[in-house]
Amino acid sequence: MILVWPVIIPLAAATLLLLLRKWDGLVRWGSVAFAVALLFAGVVLLDTVLRDGPVAAQLGGWAAPFGITLVADLLSAAMVLITGIVAVAVTIYGLTEIDRTEGWHGHHALVHALLAGVCGAFLTGDIFNLYVWFEVMLIASFGLLVVGGTKKQADGAVKYVGLNLIATLAFLSGVGLLYGIAGTLNMADLGLRLEGRQEETAVLVSAVLLLFAFGAKAAMFPVFFWLPASYHTPSVTTSALFSALLTKVGVYALIRVFTLIYDLDVPLIQSILLYGAILTMVVGVLGAAAQNHFRRILSFHIISQIGYMVLGLALATPAAMLGAIFYLFHHIIVKANLFLIAGAARRMTGSEELKLTGGLYAARPLLAVLFLIPAFSLAGIPPLSGFWAKFLIVDAGLQLRDWLSVIAALGVGLLTIYSMSKIWLEVFWKPHPDGPDAVMGKVPLPMLLPIIALAILTLVIGLAAGIFVDAALVATEQILNPEAYIEAVLGAN
Amino acid sequence: METVLAMLTGLLVAAGAYLMLSGNLVRYILGLALLSNAANLVIFGAGRLTKANPPLIPEGMKEPLEGAANALPQALILTAIVIGFGLFCFALALAYRAYYALGTARMDSMRIAEPREDS
Amino acid sequence: MNSSLILRTGTRALVPVFLLVAILVLLRGHNEPGGGFIGGLLAAICVALYEKAFGVDEARRWLRLPPMTIAGIGLAAALLGGLWGVVEHGMFLTGVWPLYEYGPDGWTGWPVGSVLLFDTGVFLVVVGVVAAILFALEEAGIPEDRPEDGEEHS
Numbered sequence: 072m073i074l075v076w077p078v079i080i081p082l083a084a085a086t087l088l089l090l091l092r093k094w095d096g097l098v099r100w101g102s103v104a105f106a107v108a109l110l111f112a113g114v115v116l117l118d119t120v121l122r123d124g125p126v127a128a129q130l131g132g133w134a135a136p137f138g139i140t141l142v143a144d145l146l147s148a149a150m151v152l153i154t155g156i157v158a159v160a161v162t163i164y165g166l167t168e169i170d171r172t173e174g175w176h177g178h179h180a181l182v183h184a185l186l187a188g189v190c191g192a193f194l195t196g197d198i199f200n201l202y203v204w205f206e207v208m209l210i211a212s213f214g215l216l217v218v219g220g221t222k223k224q225a226d227g228a229v230k231y232v233g234l235n236l237i238a239t240l241a242f243l244s245g246v247g248l249l250y251g252i253a254g255t256l257n258m259a260d261l262g263l264r265l266e267g268r269q270e271e272t273a274v275l276v277s278a279v280l281l282l283f284a285f286g287a288k289a290a291m292f293p294v295f296f297w298l299p300a301s302y303h304t305p306s307v308t309t310s311a312l313f314s315a316l317l318t319k320v321g322v323y324a325l326i327r328v329f330t331l332i333y334d335l336d337v338p339l340i341q342s343i344l345l346y347g348a349i350l351t352m353v354v355g356v357l358g359a360a361a362q363n364h365f366r367r368i369l370s371f372h373i374i375s376q377i378g379y380m381v382l383g384l385a386l387a388t389p390a391a392m393l394g395a396i397f398y399l400f401h402h403i404i405v406k407a408n409l410f411l412i413a414g415a416a417r418r419m420t421g422s423e424e425l426k427l428t429g430g431l432y433a434a435r436p437l438l439a440v441l442f443l444i445p446a447f448s449l450a451g452i453p454p455l456s457g458f459w460a461k462f463l464i465v466d467a468g469l470q471l472r473d474w475l476s477v478i479a480a481l482g483v484g485l486l487t488i489y490s491m492s493k494i495w496l497e498v499f500w501k502p503h504p505d506g507p508d509a510v511m512g513k514v515p516l517p518m519l520l521p522i523i524a525l526a527i528l529t530l531v532i533g534l535a536a537g538i539f540v541d542a543a544l545v546a547t548e549q550i551l552n553p554e555a556y557i558e559a560v561l562g563a564n
Numbered sequence: 565m566e567t568v569l570a571m572l573t574g575l576l577v578a579a580g581a582y583l584m585l586s587g588n589l590v591r592y593i594l595g596l597a598l599l600s601n602a603a604n605l606v607i608f609g610a611g612r613l614t615k616a617n618p619p620l621i622p623e624g625m626k627e628p629l630e631g632a633a634n635a636l637p638q639a640l641i642l643t644a645i646v647i648g649f650g651l652f653c654f655a656l657a658l659a660y661r662a663y664y665a666l667g668t669a670r671m672d673s674m675r676i677a678e679p680r681e682d683s
Numbered sequence: 684m685n686s687s688l689i690l691r692t693g694t695r696a697l698v699p700v701f702l703l704v705a706i707l708v709l710l711r712g713h714n715e716p717g718g719g720f721i722g723g724l725l726a727a728i729c730v731a732l733y734e735k736a737f738g739v740d741e742a743r744r745w746l747r748l749p750p751m752t753i754a755g756i757g758l759a760a761a762l763l764g765g766l767w768g769v770v771e772h773g774m775f776l777t778g779v780w781p782l783y784e785y786g787p788d789g790w791t792g793w794p795v796g797s798v799l800l801f802d803t804g805v806f807l808v809v810v811g812v813v814a815a816i817l818f819a820l821e822e823a824g825i826p827e828d829r830p831e832d833g834e835e836h837s
Contacts, residue, residue, distance in 0.1 A: 075775045083762055089755040131768065131776040177751065199640055206647045213654050217661075225662040226677040229589065232655055233671075236596050239651070243603040243644055250637070251610025304677050620715070646720055653816050660820060 073119055074128040074141040076112040077151045077190040080105060081158075084183035092180065095171050102179040106162040109186060110155030113148070120148040125549065125559040127196065135196070135560050136257035142196035144556050145546040146396060150193045150323060153400060156528070157315045157407050158186050160521035164411055165308040167515045173306065176218045182312065185211035189316050193323060196560050198246055198332075199256045201324065205242065205288070209235055212317060215309045216301060227301035234297035238287035245280030248273060249332075259560035262331045262553065269334045278333045278340055285328065289321025291381060292350040295374045299358065302373070303366035303423070307414025310366060314373055315407035319399055322380045326395065330550050335387040344385035349479045352378030356486040365413045365423040365498065368490050369406070372449065375483055376402050382476055383464050389547055390470060394463030396550075397543045401448070401456040401532060408445040408525035412438065415514050415522065416498055425494070430503035434510040437519075439499045444526040446491040448533065451484045456532035459540065569609045576602035589659045589669040593652065600648045604641045611637025686736050694736040701729045709806050713794070719802035723809025730814045739821045742814075750815035757807025764801030776801075 084105035088098050119126060120143055127142040129135055143151070162182065169178050188208030195201050216228045250256055252273050253264040268274055287294040298318070302310050329335055329344075355375025362368045380402070383395025413423065415438060420428040432439040448455035451462075461484055468477040503509040514522075532539050549555060576598045583595030616633035663669045666676060705725035712718030734742035746753070768777030780796040 072769070072773060075769070079762070079766070079775065082758075086755055086758040086762055090752060090759065092751075128774065130774065131778070132772060132774050180755075199643075203643065203647070206651070210650060210654065213651075213658070217658065220661075222665045223677045225658070225665045226674050228658055229662045229671070229674060230677075232658055233589075233592060233596075236651060236655065237599070240596070240599050240603045243600075244606045247603065247607030247610045247637075247640070250607070250640070251612075300678055650812070653813075657816055657820055 072128065073112070073116050074126060074143055074194060075130075077109060077116060077155075077194060078141075078187055080109050080112055081183040081187035081190060084108075085180045085187060088183060089177060089180040092175055092177060095174050098174055098179050099166050099169075102182065103159070103162045103166070105183060106155070106158035106186075109190070110152070110159050113152035113155035116143060117145075117148040117152045119143075120145050125556045127559040135562070136255050136260035139200050140196035140257060140259075140560050141194045142259075142556065142560050143194055144549045144553075144559075145542070146323070146326070146550060147193045149400065149542070149546060150319075151190050153403050154186060154189055154193070154316060157312065157403060158182075160407060160411070160525055161308055161312045161315075163517050164311070164414070164521045165306075166517040168306055168308050168414060168518070173218050176220075177214065178218045178306075178309075181211045181214040181218065182308075185215065185312065185316070187211075189320055192320050196258050197256050198249065198258050198261065198328075201258075202239075202242055202246055205320070205324075206239065208317070208320065209239065212313060215312070216305050218309070219306060221304075223304045227304035231297045231301035234287065234294070238284045238294070241280045241287075242284035245277045245284060248277040248280065252277065257560065258327070258331050259553070259557040262557065263561075265332060269337050274333070275337070275339060278329075278337075279343070281328055282325070282340065282343060285321045285324045286347065286381075287321075289318050289325060289377050289381070290351075290374050291347050291377060292354050292374075295351070295355070298374060299367060299370045302370040303364060307366075307410060307417070311407045311410035311414070314369065314410050315403045318373055318377055319403055322377060322384075322395075322399060325381065326384055326392075326550065329384065330392075331553050331556070335384070341385060341387065344381055345476070348378045348381035348385050349476055350378075351375065351381065352479055352483045356483045356490070359490045360486060360493075363425045365416065365425065365428075365494060366410065368494060369409050369413060372487065372490065373406060375487070376406070376449070378483070379461065379464055379480065382480065383467065386464075386467050386471060386473065386476065388467055388471060389551055391464065391467035392550060393540070393543050393547045394460065394467050396546050397463055397540060398460040400539070400543070401460045401529075404525055404528050404532070405445040405448050405457060408522060408529065409442075409449065411518070411522050411525070412442050412445070415518050416442075418518070419510050419512060419514065420498065420503060421509065421511070425497035427504060428498045429501045430507055430510050432499040433502070433507065435514065438514060438522075441522050441526050442495070442499065444529055446495065448529050450488040450491050452488075454533045454536075456529050456536070456539075459533065459536040463540070565613050566609060569605060569613065573602045573605045573609070576605070587671050589662065589671055589674075592671065593655050593659055596655070597648075597652055600644070600652075604644055604648075607637050607640050607644065611640075691736045694732050698729045698733060701725055701732075705729070705806075709802060710799075712802055713798055719805030720809055722802075723806040724813070726806065726810045727813035727817075730810065731817055734814075734817055734821065739818050743818065746814065750811045750818060752811070754808045754811025754815065757804045757809075757811060759804070760807060761801050761804030764797045764799075764804060767797040767800065 088101060091098055125144040127140055130139040130141060185208055188204050188211055191204035192201055195204055213232055216231055217224050253261050255261055255264060265274060290298040302313055335341055352375045355371050355378060359368045359371035362371060380395045380398045383391045383398060416431060417423050419431060419435060422428050448457035451457045465477055465480050580595040580598035583591045611634055616631050617629045619628050619632040619635040621628050666674055705722045708717040708725060709719055709722030730742060733745055765776045767779050769775050771779045778796060778798050782793040782795055783790060784792050
C-alpha cells in the first residue's frame, strides 16, 4: 500500500488545489502541506525498502505481468524521497515568488500534477505506464511553462513542446515494437523474455528508439536544444523544479531500462551512450561558457552534468554505476539550489543579465556564501558532494583505462569552475553598475530557508559521503542484479 | 496486410517529417499529428493483424468467444490517442498564442527567449 | 453574436439529444464500447455548439461552474473511485460493486460502483478541459506583460 501514496498524495493535492484556487492563501500553504506529506511518504517508503528489499504492489489486484505493477527498489525509493525534498523546498520558495494571478492560473495544482508524474515514473514497473507518467509530467510542465503568459514564455514553450513531443512519439513507437517482440509490457517480465535476444534487429531498433526518447528527456547531445531555450523563461520556482527533476527522470529511465530490459554490453548501444555522454558534457559546458545570463548558464550546466551521469551508465562497471547514482542524487539538490539562488539574486539586483547585476557580496554576504556552496559542489571541489560524485566517475574511468572519458570528465570540471567564477565575479564581486544603492530589498525568509536547507544538505552529503556512498552501493547492487526486483514483481518461481 | 501497414506508416512518417522541416509552426504541429498516427499504427502492427472476433464477452457467458482478438494493442492505442488529443490541443492553443504574442509563425524568427548575440 | 438563426435554433434542439447520447454512452461503457472519455467528448461537442451559437459568455453561464472547476470535480471523483478500492480491498483502483452480487441466479442487483464513479470523473474531466481550451482560444488575448528582466524591483 505504501507504494501508492507517493502518487496519490500529489494527485489529490493537484485536484484539491485546482478546486480551491480562489482562496490564494489556503492554496499556497496547502501546497506546502501536501509537499511535506509527499516527503513523509518518501521517508516511509525508503525505510520499508531498506528493511525489506524491493517491494511491489499490483494495481487493482490484477496479477503481474497482466496488470500494472508499482515497484520500488532502493533507487526508486531514494528518488521519491529526494523528489519530496525538492517539492518542499520549491513550494516554500513559491510562497513569496508566485503571485496571485499565477496561483489563479493553476500554478500550485500543476506543481503537484508534475510531482505525481515524476513519482509515478519512478515507481512504475510497466513500460507503457511509464509512458503515461511521462505524459502526465509533460502536460503539467507545459502548463507550468506558460503560467504567467509573457512573450518570452510563449517562445520558450514552443520549442520545449515541439521537441518533447517528438521524443514522446519515439518512446511510444519503441514501446509498441517492444510489445510486438516480447508480448508483454511488464519491465521485469520483458527483462526475462529478452534474455539472449539482445542482438536481434527488432530489439536493437526498439532500444535505439527508447534511447532517443530518454536521451531527449534527459537533454543529451544532440537532442538538448529544448532545455536552454526554455528553462530560463518561467518563474524561478518552476525552473528550479524542472532543473531538479525533469532531466533526472530521463536519466532514471535510461538507467532502469538499460539495466533491466536491455543489456549494456551490446556494442552499438554502449558506444552511442559513451560518445553521447562525452559530447553532452563538453557541448554543455562550452555552451555555458558562452552565455551571459544567470539562469541560461545554469541551464547549459544541467546538460553537461547529465553527461557525467550517462557516462557512469555507459562505462557499465559497478563502480561507474555507483558514481552515476550518487551523481544523480547530488545533482538534484545542488542544481535546484543554484536556480533558487539565481531567483533571489534577481530579486536583489533586478536582473539576470550578468552585465546588469553586481554588488551582491558587499550587500548580502550570506547569500554570497550560500551561492559558493552549491557552485563549488557543482564544480567538484572537495569536500563537497560534487567532488565525491566526480571522483567516483573518474575513478571508474581510470580503472577501465578509458582515458578519453577521464580527460573529458576532468576538463569539463575545470570549465565548470570557469562559469561559476564568471557568475561569482559578475553577480557578487563587481560593484553594481547603477551604484551600491541599486541592490534593493532583503531576501524574504521563505526564499532564504530552502536555500539554506539545501546548502546544508549539500554539506552533509559531502562530509558524510561514506553513508551515502554505502547506500548508493546497495542501490547499485540491486540495479545490476535485478533478481530481487523481478521476484518482487512476478513473485517467487 | 502487414506490408501495406508498414508502407503506410513509412509514408506518414515521411510526410510528417516533410511538414515539420518546413519551418512554419502550424505545419510543424500538423507534422507531429501525422507522426503520432504513425506511432499508433506501429503499435497496431506490432500487436499482430488477424481476422478475429471482437474481444467482448457475450450476454450470459463468462469468457470471450473462441478466436477473440487481442484487445491490448487497441487499449494501448486508445490511451495514446487520448493523451495525443490532450497534447495536440495544448500545442495548437500554444501555437495560436505564440503567433499572437510574437507576431510570427516562422520558427526561425522566434528569438525572444534566445536573442541573437550580435543584436 | 452574429451566428445564424438556423444555427441557434438547431443548437437548442440538438443539445439535449447529444447530452442524452453522451450519458447513454457513458453508462454502457463498462462492458460494451463507450465509456467516460467518449461520452465526455460527446458532451463537449454540446458545449462547443452552444459556444459557437450563443457566444462564450452565454456558454459560461450555461455551464454554471467554471470549466476548470468541472475538471477538478471530475478528477476528485475519479480519485475517490480509486480510493474506494483502497477502503474495501486494500488496493488502489480495485473495482467495488456494493449493489451487485453473484448468487445462484447469476449476477443480480445494480451494476453500479467505483468503476462508474471513475468513469463519471473522466467524463467531467474531458468536458471541463475541452471547454476550458475552447473558451481560452475564443477569448485569446495577450495579458499585460509581466515586468521583464531589468525592470523588476520589489
